[in-house]
Every structure is written in structure tokens, then in C-alpha cells.
Amino acid sequence: MLLSEMGAEIIKIDSPEILDVCRRLPPFADGKEGPNRCGKFALYNRGKKECQLDLKQPEALEIAKTLIKKSDIVISNFSPRAMIRLGLDYPTLKEINPTLIMVCASGYGATGPDRDALAYGTVLESYSGLSLLIGYKGGSPMGCDIPISDHLSACLSALAVIGALHHRDITGEGQYIDISEIETLIACIPEAIMEFTMNGKLYLPQGNRDDFKAPHGCYPCRGEDQWVAIAVNNDSEWKGLCLVMNKPELIENVRFRDGFLRLKNQDELDAIIASWTTGQSAMDVMIQLQKADIASGPVYNAENLYKDPQLRERGFFIAFDHPEVGKRELPGVVAKFSKTPGVIKGREPLVGEHTKLVLDELHH
Amino acid sequence: MKSPLEDVKVIEYGNLIVAPFCSKLLADLGAEVIKIEEPIRGDIARRRGPFLNDIPGNNRSGLFLYLNTNKLGITLNLDKATGTEIFKKLIKSADILIEDTEPGKMAELGLDYSRLESLNPSLVMTSITPFGQTGPYKDYKSCDLTGWHMSGAGYVTPRNAGTVEQEPLKVVHMSDYITGILAAVAALGAFQLQRHTGLGQAVDISGFEAMTQFAGWANVYWPYAHENATRASRSWLAPQHYLKCKDGWIYVLCAEEHHWRAFVDMMGNPEWANEELFKDMISRGEYWESLQPLIEEWTSKYTRGEIFELSKTRKLPLTPVQSVKELLESRQLKERAFFAEIEHPEVGKLIYPGAPFKFSETPCSIRRPAPLLGQHNIDIYCGKLGYTKQELIKMYEVGII
Numbered sequence: 179m180l181l182s183e184m185g186a187e188i189i190k191i192d193s194p195e196i197l198d199v200c201r202r203l204p205p206f207a208d209g210k211e212g213p214n215r216c217g218k219f220a221l222y223n224r225g226k227k228e229c230q231l232d233l234k235q236p237e238a239l240e241i242a243k244t245l246i247k248k249s250d251i252v253i254s255n256f257s258p259r260a261m262i263r264l265g266l267d268y269p270t271l272k273e274i275n276p277t278l279i280m281v282c283a284s285g286y287g288a289t290g291p292d293r294d295a296l297a298y299g300t301v302l303e304s305y306s307g308l309s310l311l312i313g314y315k316g317g318s319p320m321g322c323d324i325p326i327s328d329h330l331s332a333c334l335s336a337l338a339v340i341g342a343l344h345h346r347d348i349t350g351e352g353q354y355i356d357i358s359e360i361e362t363l364i365a366c367i368p369e370a371i372m373e374f375t376m377n378g379k380l381y382l383p384q385g386n387r388d389d390f391k392a393p394h395g396c397y398p399c400r401g402e403d404q405w406v407a408i409a410v411n412n413d414s415e416w417k418g419l420c421l422v423m424n425k426p427e428l429i430e431n432v433r434f435r436d437g438f439l440r441l442k443n444q445d446e447l448d449a450i451i452a453s454w455t456t457g458q459s460a461m462d463v464m465i466q467l468q469k470a471d472i473a474s475g476p477v478y479n480a481e482n483l484y485k486d487p488q489l490r491e492r493g494f495f496i497a498f499d500h501p502e503v504g505k506r507e508l509p510g511v512v513a514k515f516s517k518t519p520g521v522i523k524g525r526e527p528l529v530g531e532h533t534k535l536v537l538d539e540l541h542h
Numbered sequence: 543m544k545s546p547l548e549d550v551k552v553i554e555y556g557n558l559i560v561a562p563f564c565s566k567l568l569a570d571l572g573a574e575v576i577k578i579e580e581p582i583r584g585d586i587a588r589r590r591g592p593f594l595n596d597i598p599g600n601n602r603s604g605l606f607l608y609l610n611t612n613k614l615g616i617t618l619n620l621d622k623a624t625g626t627e628i629f630k631k632l633i634k635s636a637d638i639l640i641e642d643t644e645p646g647k648m649a650e651l652g653l654d655y656s657r658l659e660s661l662n663p664s665l666v667m668t669s670i671t672p673f674g675q676t677g678p679y680k681d682y683k684s685c686d687l688t689g690w691h692m693s694g695a696g697y698v699t700p701r702n703a704g705t706v707e708q709e710p711l712k713v714v715h716m717s718d719y720i721t722g723i724l725a726a727v728a729a730l731g732a733f734q735l736q737r738h739t740g741l742g743q744a745v746d747i748s749g750f751e752a753m754t755q756f757a758g759w760a761n762v763y764w765p766y767a768h769e770n771a772t773r774a775s776r777s778w779l780a781p782q783h784y785l786k787c788k789d790g791w792i793y794v795l796c797a798e799e800h801h802w803r804a805f806v807d808m809m810g811n812p813e814w815a816n817e818e819l820f821k822d823m824i825s826r827g828e829y830w831e832s833l834q835p836l837i838e839e840w841t842s843k844y845t846r847g848e849i850f851e852l853s854k855t856r857k858l859p860l861t862p863v864q865s866v867k868e869l870l871e872s873r874q875l876k877e878r879a880f881f882a883e884i885e886h887p888e889v890g891k892l893i894y895p896g897a898p899f900k901f902s903e904t905p906c907s908i909r910r911p912a913p914l915l916g917q918h919n920i921d922i923y924c925g926k927l928g929y930t931k932q933e934l935i936k937m938y939e940v941g942i943i
Contacts, residue, residue, distance in 0.1 A: 184731040205767035217762030268902070287900070292874040295850070298859045300701070304793035305861040307869050309784070312700060312713050319784050319791055319863045322713050323698035323773065324759045331898075333723045334567075338899040340730045341546035341571045345904055347737065349543055353903035361880050364869060365898040366719035372604025373592040374866040375881075375893040381592075381866065386687060386712050389591055394687060396696070396709040403706040403772070407691040473683040475692040477710050480764035480771065483694050483754055488679040494751055506765045509755045513728035514674070514746040516655065518735060 179222050180336040181251075183511045183520045188226040189249075189536055190527065191242060195232065197529065198223075207503035213529050214502045220526045221508055224498060228527035229536040233264050242266065243274050244540055251339055252280040255331075257297075258288040268354040277352040279342040283331040287358030297359065302327045306363040311370055313383035320383075327359040334362050392440040393419075393447050396477055397455040399463060405477040406460040408451065408467065413437065418470030423454045498525040545572025546904045550733065553632055554578065554613070555620075556642040557586045559686070559715060560670055560749065562609040563722035565640045568730065569612035570897040570906050576632065576922060577610060577913065581617040581943055584915045585610070594889050600915060601888040607912045608894050611884065615913025616922050617943045620651055624942045631927050633658050637736070638666045638729050645675045655744040664742040668729040670721065674748030684749060689717035693753030694761045697772060704776040720756050721749040780826035780833060781805070784863060787841040791863040792849050799823065804856040808849075809840045886911035919943055 182188045192198055200219035207215040229245075231238040243266075246252055252271065254261060261267045261282065268280050282288060285297020286305075300321055303309055308326070309319035338355045346352055364371065370381035388394040388409070396405040410416050413436055420428045428434055428450070433443040440447055455463050460476030467474040476482065483489060484507065496510040511520035543549070550573040554565040562577070562585065569575040579585050587606040594602040601607070619625045630653070633639060639658070641648065648654050648669070655667045669675060672684030690696050695717070696710040725747045736742050754761065760771040777783060781802070784791045796802045799822065806815045814820070814836050819829045826833055841849060846862035853860040862868070869875060870893070882896040897906040923929045923943070937943045 180727055184735075205763045205769075205771075207766050209767055215766075217766035218759060220766075221758045221762050286874055287878055290874040290877040292850075292854075295854045295861070296857050296859045297861075298795050298797060301793055301795050301859050301861045304784075304791075304863040307864055307866045308713070309791075309793065309863050310865050312711055314708060314711070319793070320700035320711070321702075321793075322695070323701040323771065324695055324757055326713070326716065329756055329759075330720070330723065333720075333727055334898055337567060337571075337723065337727050337730060338546075338901070340727070340734055342901065342904075344550070344730075344734060344737065345543060345546040348549070351903055353901055355902070356900040357898070358878065358880075358900075361875075361878070361895075361898045364875075364880070364895050366716060367714055367866075368608040368895060369592060369605055369714065370866050371869070371895055372608055372892075374870065376592060376594045376604050377596060379592075386709065388687070396691065398709070403697075403774070405691075405696075405709055407688045407696070409685045409687045411685075468679075468682045471683055473685045473688050475682075475684065475688040477691040477696045478694055479697045480694055480761040483761055484764050488673055488677045488750065489754065491677040492674055492748065492751065494754070503766075508762070508765065509751070509758055512724055512747070512751050512755050513731075514748075515728070515732060515743055516745070517741055517743040518732075 179224065179226075180333065181339065182225040183522055185521065186251075189245065189532070190223060190226045190228045191231050191233070192228055192530070193232055194230045194530065201529070207506070212502070214500075217506070220498070220500075220506060223526040224508065225523035226527055227532035227536060228530060229533045230530035233266070239265060241537065241540065243271075245536070246271055246278065247275045249275070250279060250343070252278060253335065253339070254281070255283045257284050257294065258282060259294055272352070275352070277346060277350060279339060279346060279352045279355070281335045281339050281342075281355040281357060283335050283357040283359060285359050287361065288356040300325050302359050302363065306360045307367060307370065308363060311367060311381060311383055314385045315383065317383065327363045330362040330366060331357050331359040387444065390437065390441060392437065392444045393451055395448060397448070397452045399455050399460040399476075400458055404460050406455055406463040407475055407477060408463075409473045410440075411473070415470070415472050416440065418472055419467065422466050422470050423451070425450075496522060500525050501528070544904060545906055546901065547571040547573040550574070550638065551636045552576070552638045552640060553636045554640045556640060556670070558590075559587070559605075559609065559718035560722045560725070561640050561642040562587065563719055564668070564670065564725040564729070565613065566609050566611065567723065567726040568638070570908070572904070572906065573638075575613040576918070577613040577615050578618045578629070579615060579915060581619050581916070581938070581941060584617070588915075594892070601886070601912075604892075607886065607889070607892065610912035611894065611908045612910055613913060614918040614922065615916065616919050617916040619942050620653070622940075622942045624937065626651055626653060628923070628927070628942075629653060630658070630661055632922075633665060634662050636662065636665060638668065638733055640668050640670070640725065640729060642670045645671055645680045659742060662742065664736050664740055666729055666732040666736055666742050666745060668725055668732070668745040668747065670725045670747045670749070672749045674751065675746045679750070686715040686718045687712050689721065689749050689753050692750060693717065694757035695753060697770070698760045700773060702775060702777040703773040706772070706774045710773060717749065717753050721747065721752045724752040777830070778827040779823040780830045781837065783830070783834070785834070785841045786838050787844055787846055787849055789845045792841065792846050792860055793863055794858065794860040796823065797859065801858055802826070804858045808852050808856055808858065809837070812836070812840070882908045884908050884911050887914065916943065
């Protein structure tokens with residue numbers, strides 16, 4: 179998807195027997211199931227062409243190889259053994275297309291004793307140490323509903339591919355890139371890793387709290403499941419917070435007047451702030467605190483985001499028209515490029531939508 | 543060429559995690575990255591823990607040391623006229639600039655894109671801010687906590703909490719890393735275009751947008767189903783849970799019926815598995831409170847490692863819940879040589895996470911430790927820009943470097 183937004187033509191090869199898992203997961207448009215009605219599939223596959231090939235059939239495999247011969251890049255997240263079994267491993271493909279760049283992202287990586295363990299996105303957060311870093315104080319392991327390692331390895335795969343393209347521009351050389359999802363996750367938790375490698379200590383979860391900033395957390399607001407996140411960085415922001423809360427007497431209070439004291443007395447501090455936020459909307463709290471230059475923001479849900487004035491002003495959401503589910507709005511290109519804005523070529527493909535087109539093009 | 547970006551020149555002007563991680567990735571890919579730090583104080587991350595042996599110091603922050611490997615370090619004060627002049631000289635020979643100043647700050651300094659473009663038309667100027675260069679929130683403050691929670695990601699964390707009584711959670715400092723990675727992708731994409739067309743440009747990255755896209759997995763519930771994904775749901779399919787075993791927990795995700803069959807087989811086909819109550823994923827989810835103790839009676843007899851090995855041959859999506867300690871002991875990561883031992887002039891040999899990609903022809907590696915403050919001032923200012931050591935001393939004394 180990321181490469182497509184920057185102009186690449188992407189042909190997605192999918193099996194006619196087992197559809198991409200995102201075509202089988204909710205949310206389905208208006209609650210009705212169907213392989214062309216999936217929000218997650220729409221998000222990750224807009225702008226791509228889809229060609230159905232049953233790669234276990236020799237003819238289909240030949241077609242795939244012909245496609246690969248004409249392509250610059252192959253991206254896969256099948257396990258390494260699956261690619262070998264299909265006859266689409268790098269040594270084989272390199273014979274067909276010597277300058278090919280191939281990136282394979284798998285759960286544990288292409289090598290190592292765990293390489294064949296079955297890996298689904300959220301499972302990997304447990305292996306990588308993340309489940310023991312998320313949680314309320316003193317709690318059991320927890321996870322995030324969003325498959326973080328899938329996302330990280332996707333972005334790092336895109337980065338690695340562009341790097342390889344640059345190398346190929348200069349040397350003519352293609353190559354194979356092996357991305358391990360657990361490694362991409364570990365690369366993003368150095369605080370916990372270094373605490374152990376330097377000091378032999380395990381970093382324990384502490385809810386939304388920070389190592390040295392206080393107050394720092396989520397506070398309840400008016401309405402069902404409404405919260406605002408607030409982080410105070412220094413004494414000057416502390417003063418600002420007290421004034422906004424209309425509690426100037428707290429500024430020099432002996433329990434809160436500097437960062438060290440605020441950290442020590444965080445429980446009491448959080449209770450005071452919660453009693454202030456509780457009657458207000460999260461949006462109002464943010465507006466008041468941002469006027470005082472304090473980092474704060476509502477804990478947004480999806481509906482809030484689609485109505486957020488900043489995202490709307492930036493034109494962040496794009497409407498896609500779809501023959502079966504009608505108009506749906508999705509996030510646009512993340513980066514704003516001043517001269518070459520990036521393009522989303524269109525909605526996601528219907529099942530096998532471009533099979534005929536791709537095959538016809540091959541014959542010319 | 544030994545690494546993919548060996549001939550690429552990057553200037554970094556940033557603090558903490560977002561911009562430094564963005565340029566660290568480019569440095570890991572082989573680019574020459576010159577990191578500009580404020581004189582005397584340096585990058586704010588130098589004063590963030592964890593610290594080696596719990597003793598703070600400018601070169602003892604594990605976070606700073608990790609985020610700034612492979613970079614050259616110089617000090618420069620852009621609030622001084624000579625500082626901005628030096629910056630312009632550096633920009634003349636740079637391919638990519640990564641910076642995280644507040645919107646308008648670079649213009650104030652006379653270093654906005656149109657000015658830099660006239661000095662170097664092929665420059666890719668990547669500006670990373672919490673909300674972007676434009677819009678009603680452009681001057682708003684943010685950090686990893688607010689970045690995470692404003693994106694929709696907080697609302698669904700922790701997964702399957704079952705209730706909304708407790709507040710939603712952050713995930714370490716993940717939003718900063720996610721923003722940094724996306725900024726690197728955009729910067730490199732624009733650079734690749736520049737190499738083909740000579741066309742440089744300005745790239746505007748908003749952390750809010752980067753994170754909102756990341757949380758798209760949850761956020762698409764609104765346009766598609768007119769509802770919000772929430773952490774309030776309990777796992778309605780089972781087992782997709784943490785399970786206690788002899789030495790901790792495992793996590794299993796039975797996404798399909800055959801996974802459950804494999805699990806039952808792994809447990810030696812106990813009688814209770816045939817009960818009507820547990821016949822499919824939905825009823826197992828409904829009766830999880832009855833099912834969990836039965837499963838845990840088996841799992842608590844075995845270690846995580848034993849169960850993980852048993853699960854592999856059965857193609858069961860299962861994994862041990864590991865702590866950081868176990869990551870360092872992991873045979874998988876050892877065999878892949880993922881962790882790297884790097885020697886630093888002040889703090890000596892330490893172990894770091896390595897580069898998260900393995901290239902077959904141009905292996906990436908950590909070539910040098912994070913710089914000392916101003917470590918490469920002489921190399922860059924004298925060696926590259928032609929200043930004399932005497933001039934450097936004068937600049938130091940008046941606070942320019």
C-alpha cells in the first residue's frame with residue numbers, strides 16, 4: 179500500500195481457494211458479510227490490481243513467474259517454507275529475473291529454530307516481550323487489538339525495498355530482504371531492552387504513567403468511555419495546568435511544586451485532575467490545556483476521528499466509490515509531498531477483478 | 543557498495559525519539575547521517591533513562607545510545623546567525639534533511655524550504671511534527687501518550703478488556719517509533735524520485751495522521767459498520783487467550799477450528815474436549831470461564847518452552863509470553879545474530895537491538911556507537927567546511943557550537 183501511494187503499480191496475487199484473511203474479517207459494510215465488503219481489506223489494498231492464481235497449478239505458477247520476470251519487486255509474507263514449497267523462493271526467482279528485489283516478511287524470520295512456528299500478528303507481541311510491557315500496574319500480560327508487528331514490518335519492508343531500489347540503480351544488483359516481525363517489534367522497545375542489557379532489570383508496566391513525567395495519564399471525562407490524555411513536562415506547564423483548573427493554590431503546594439514531588443505524589447495528583455476533568459468533555463479539556471501549551475488530547479474512537487477538524491482540514495480522509503458497498507471514506511496518503519503529492523489510484527480490487535486484465539497484458 | 547544507502551547524505555536536526563529514530567533507520571541502511579545537537583545540553587534524550595548502572599550522564603542513556611548509533615555528531619546553535627550560515631553550508635551537500643521543529647520555526651530562522659531549495663534544489667526536506675505544518679491544531683503540543691491515544695489506538699487497548707471501567711492504555715512509546723518509521727519511508731521515497739528526476743521537495747509528516755493510519759485496523763469500523771471498535775469486547779472466540787503454565791504464560795490464537803483440534807490433540811485428547819459446551823469457537827468463547835481451568839490444568843504441568851515446541855509440529859498459532867530477559871536468551875534471536883554488541887568510548891561494550899532487516903547483498907550493521915556530544919565537530923567543520931580549529935574555539939566560546 180505504501181509503495182502504491184508513491185506511484186508503484188501493485189499486482190496482488192491471491193488464491194481462489196483461500197481468500198486473503200482480510201476479506202473474511204469484520205467490519206463488513208453495513209454488517210453484511212461478503213468478500214468485497216471488508217473495511218480492513220479496503221484500507222490495505224486500495225490502488226492495487228488483483229489477479230487470482232492457484233499457485234499449486236503448474237500453469238498458474240508459470241504465469242506468476244512470467245509476471246515476476248517483468249516486475250521489479252516481489253513482496254511476500256508467507257512463511258519461508260511456503261515459498262520454497264511453491265517454487266517461488268529467491269534462488270529460483272533470481273534465475274528468472276536477476277535484478278529482482280524480493281522482500282519476505284515472516285513472523286520469526288527466514289532462519290532460526292523458530293522459523294517454522296505458525297505466526298499470526300497479535301501472537302507475536304507475546305513472543306517479543308510486548309505483552310509484559312502493556313498493562314495496569316501489577317497486572318497480567320495484555321495485548322493491543324491492532325496487530326502492531328504486522329504494521330511495523332510492513333513499513334520497514336517498504337523502507338528496505340526503497341533502499342534496495344537505490345542500491346540497484348547504482349549497481350544493477352537485486353537482492354533478497356528477510357524481515358522478521360518480532361525483530362521489528364523489538365527495535366521499537368529499546369527502553370525495555372536497554373534496561374535489561376545495561377542493568378539486568380525488567381521494565382514493568384505502569385499503565386499510562388511515565389518514568390519521570392507527572393501528571394501523565396488518561397483521565398475520565400463526561401460521557402460513556404470518554405477520557406482525555408494529559409502529559410505535563412515541567413514546572414511551567416504544571417503552573418499552566420493549575421491555572422486552567424482554577425486551582426492556583428496547588429502551584430506551590432509542597433506535595434506538587436516540582437517534578438520530583440509530583441512523581442512521588444502521583445496518586446493524589448491524578449485524583450485531583452480526574453475530579454476536574456470528570457464533568458467536562460474531552461475536547462473542551464484539550465482546548466483549554468492546549469491554550470496553556472500543555473500536551474493533551476481526547477482518547478478518540480473511530481467516529482471522533484472521522485469528525486476531527488484537524489484531519490478534515492488536512493484533507494486526510496478520501497472517499498472511495500465501490501460498486502457493491504458505495505462510498506466509503508478511508509485515510510489518505512500519510513505524508514504530504516510538496517511537488518509529487520502521492521496518489522491513491524482507486525479503491526481496493528474486487529475478488530479476482532484484474533485476473534483477465536493481467537493475463538491479457540502478459541500476452542502482449 | 544556495501545550497504546544500500548552508502549552514498550546518501552542525511553542531516554538530522556531533532557530530539558528524543560521520532561526524528562532520531564527516522565534517521566537511525568537511514569543510518570542503519572548505510573547513509574551518512576550528521577546529527578545536529580544543541581551545544582552543551584545536546585539531544586534531550588541524553589537525559590532520559592534507562593541509564594547505565596542507574597547513574598545518569600550525557601553518554602549513559604540507553605535510549606540515546608540506541609537511537610543514535612551509526613551517526614556523526616556535531617553541535618550547532620541555530621539561534622545564532624553564524625549557526626544558520628553553517629547549517630546552510632551543510633545543507634548544500636545533503637540529500638535529505640530530517641527535522642522536527644515546530645511549524646514556522648524554520649521560517650523564523652530563515653531556513654524554510656524555499657530558502658533551502660535555492661541553495662540545494664535536490665534537497666528532500668522532511669519535517670515531522672505532531673499535527674502537521676497546517677491546520678487548526680498545528681501549534682498544539684503532543685507526546686507519545688497523546689499521539690497514541692488520539693489515534694484510535696488507545697480506545698482498543700488493552701485487547702478484550704471486557705469492560706471500559708479502567709482507562710485505555712498506551713503501549714510503551716510506540717507512537718513515536720511508528721511516526722519515525724513512516725517519516726523514513728516518505729523521505730526515502732522522495733529521495734528516490736529526486737535521484738531519477740533531480741527534483742527535491744518538502745515532505746510534511748503529521749504524527750497524528752501517521753498514527754491514525756496505523757490504527758486503521760480499528761478505525762475502519764466507522765465508515766464500514768457505523769460503530770466503534772472497542773476494548774470492551776471480551777474475546778468471543780476461544781481460545782484466543784493467555785494461559786497459565788508452569789513457568790509463566792503462553793498465548794494461543796485459535797483462529798480456525800482445526801487449530802482447536804490441534805490444541806486438543808496436543809493435550810492428549812482429554813474427555814472433556816468432546817463436551818457439547820465446547821463444540822465450536824463461539825460456544826467455547828461463551829463458556830470460557832468453564833473451559834479455561836480445564837485447559838490450564840494441562841498447561842500448568844508444562845513450561846512455556848515445552849508447549850511452544852509441541853505446538854510447532856501441530857501448526858498451532860501459539861507462543862510463549864516472554865520477558866525481555868528471555869529475548870536475550872532466545873535461540874532464535876541468537877542464531878539470527880539480532881542483538882549486536884557495540885563498544886562506546888565512554889560506556890564500553892553494551893548490547894543493542896540490531897538492524898531489523900537482513901539484506902542478502904548489502905548486509906546492514908551497526909558500524910559505530912552513538913556520538914559523544916560534538917564528537918565530530920572537527921571532522922565536519924574543519925575537515926569538510928574548511929574552518930580552522932581556532933575558529934572553532936571562538937565559536938564554542940560564544941555559544942555557536
